[in-house]
Amino acid sequence: MDSSILIATILDWHSEIDRNLPWKYNSSPYKIWISEIILQQTQVVQGLRYYERFVDRYPTVHDLASSTESDLLKVWEGLGYNSRARYLHQSAKRIVDEFGGKFPVEYSDILSLKGVGDYTASAISAFAYEQPHVAVDSNVERWVSRYYGIASYKSSQSLKTEVKSILLPVVEKHESPAECNQAFIDFGALVCTAKQPKCIDCPLSQTCYGYAQSKTADYPLVKPKVPRKKRYFHYLVAVDNGHVVINKRLNKDIWQGMHEFPLYESDSLQDLTHQDLCRYFDINESTSIESIISYQQILTHRIIIGKFYLCKLKRGTVKIGQWMSVDQVKKIAVAGIVRLYLADNMFIFNDINKIENGK
Ligand code: SF4
Incomplete structure (x- = not known):
């Protein structure tokens, strides 16, 4: 299927589904930043609790910048990977000092914030500013790799690059990169799920390589686990x-x-x-x-x-x-x-x- 038709099909599917997470369609770059950092290593249900507590305690970047590290770690307690909290704190101070308290708009400036990688910078650029970027998370890379049969490792740079090269040209032409990105993420999270994807009901099943070959479980490739x-x-x-x-x-x-x-x-x-x-x-x-x-x-x-x-x-x-x-x-x-x-x-x-x- 041509990638523009493929994406139109997903957008069509997405227009029908429920949207109930608080950060969906949130256009505040600060709140998107907080939610994405919290969700980097955390399950959505647990992350949601912390997100609400966090933005309630620090509603603006100024509030976060003026807090103390020990105060912040207390709010973060139980979430783990505390370097994320420290990076949020350091970046909030930088936003206040270098960007006059306004969240940066340029992708390169967002990417320069500590703890922010390509996924988070792309998510903020697309969701807050409607800039043409693709945020490739595990949901997005999963359905694209299954659909096209891309034999690259899960979370690898080569898979992310390939997924972007497929999705970006269509996002660049679409009036709402935010809508496209949300649809890509939700499609992987709700239809092309990690376990037991809903292929029978999937609008892409007629042309999906993984489904046709009965190999949905094989994509993306998984590296052998290193023992803890x-x-x-x-x-x-x-x-x-x-x-x-x-x-x-x-x-x-x-x-x-x-x-x-x-x-x-x-x-x-x-x-x-x-x-x-x-x-x-x-x-x-x-x-x-x-x-x-x-x-x-x-x-x-x-x-x-x-x-x-x-x-x-x-x-x-x-x-x-x-x-x-x-x-x-x-x-x-x-x-x-x-x-x-x-x-x-x-x-x-x-x-x-x-x-x-x-x-
Ligand atoms: S048919 Fe199955 S494997 Fe293919 S995209 Fe749809 S849900 Fe994913």
């Missing part, structure tokens, strides 16, 4: 009468800028011995460990195994972090694995004796 690396985090949970010792993660690593208990990272699942704990955390040998509890968090490329060694210490005796009250801890952004522990064990700060050993 395991990391072992051993945390000393030192408490005293409603207070606990906390540190901030400063290194360029996961959860940078977030808070946690004093940490020792090892390369094995084995519990630290009492001797190890005294050595790594500089605690007295007479200190007894009340409990050791393990949690696991699966991230995209890592599995974090957290071991939490609870002990009671006198405030002032620990020099490896800052004592904070429970109320202070509730206000700071904490690392994901620590949040899992706190969700079950907040009560220990006031009543250490309640804890059961070996959960």
